[in-house]
Amino acid sequence: MKYRIILLIWIIPLFVSAQQTYPFDPVNQIFDQDILSVKITNQDAQFGLPIITLNSNEKFKLVFDDLEQYDRYLKYTLIHCTHDWQFSELNPIEYLDGFMEDEVVNYTFSFNTIQHYTHYELIFPTDLLRITKSGNYLLVVYDTDINHPVLTRRVMVMEPSTVGISARVEPATDVTYKETKQQVDFIVYSGNYIVRNPALYLHATIIQNGRWDNAIMGLTYRSLKPGEFSFQYENLNKTLFSGGSEFRRFDIRTLRNLSDRIVSINFKDRINQAYVMEDVARPFGAYETDPTLQGACYWKNNDFRGENTEDYVLTHFSLKSDYDLSKGDVYVFGELTDWNLDSDAKLTYNPNTRYWETSLYLKQGFYNYQYVYVPKGSTVIDETYIEGSHWQTQNSYTVLIYLREEGTSYDKLIGTTTINLQQ
Known part of the structure; x- marks a missing residue:
């Protein structure tokens, strides 16, 4: 107990002096290319925004994989933000009780997979790090100190009494x-x-x-x-x-058989590879009902039971378009790309196949996705240029x-x- 008290005394000045000076923005980011399959939710929900109630038994659950497969000394903390996601004026001691940071100690190794990885799981708040105010928070997971972030996630804490x-x-x-x-x-x-x-x-x-x-x-x-x-x-x-339109989908929960919208599976260059059925641009297509996960994904291996048996698969995408895409960039987009414009998800035109193509390294599971267009000189994502748009979309x-x-x-x-x- 003495050790924890002494450590807290050292930690508080560190964070107070560093208030509002961070080497990152309050957005969802992954800073390490070996970190994949990041998801954060309410612990009791598989999908949805990460929201818990203040002073309740509800907790956040963060999971992610590290392809390096060695146990890092990872820590995490929370930074309070305003309603529009700017760092707030509060000091950590005003919204955290206990330690100002804590360790990510729960990790396991992949089992019987071609791609080895370390799977991390963080459940918080804990008895050592408690949240005392509602509002928006940026979760920061870092290696050694906060100036070396591994990933950041937006989370929200709601008042017990609500409108x-x-x-x-x-x-x-x-x-x-x-x-x-x-x-x-x-x-x-x-x-x-x-x-x-x-x-x-x-x-x-x-x-x-x-x-x-x-x-x-x-x-x-x-x-x-x-x-x-x-x-x-x-x-x-x-x-x-x-x-928009209902999200496209594919299923790589099994590597033994061809499943939903997968046309080929092989083992090449020492990795699993899967080919998604060729897609076609549909900006002017009629609305089609197709139940989806609204852009989300989940991970599962139907071939083997047990934890951390999901392997990674180099998943290939191809898009045929009769419409001009040369004045912008095209990306695969959804939770599978962290809802960001991932450089690996950018499609390039293949003159031999006459398709726009790219590949993503994905964990076995079920995925939703769409194609988005970003005009040259712009950062605004247009999900309608390729997919079309309908008022009926769920x-x-x-x-x-x-x-x-x-x-x-x-x-x-x-x-x-x-x-x-x-x-």
């Missing part, structure tokens, strides 16, 4: 976008919360399918009644999202409500709801 939210998704009310976009409207019922100066201190965020790149942040109420704040923007188009939307109460200097997360299009 009521009545939300709906529908086709855009603006006739210009009625066939291609979806509109999210909602009303917040403040309940026991006293909301002073709501135009400045009450904010909402909308997230589509767990994507942060197209999240709508900083929304303020449009109209109010006693205890009700309306975020119904109608024809102002402030809460519109492209409907997207998932999460609404987050934040409040900065009078006399405080941080944004509380006071409510959340997740909804889908109701046809």
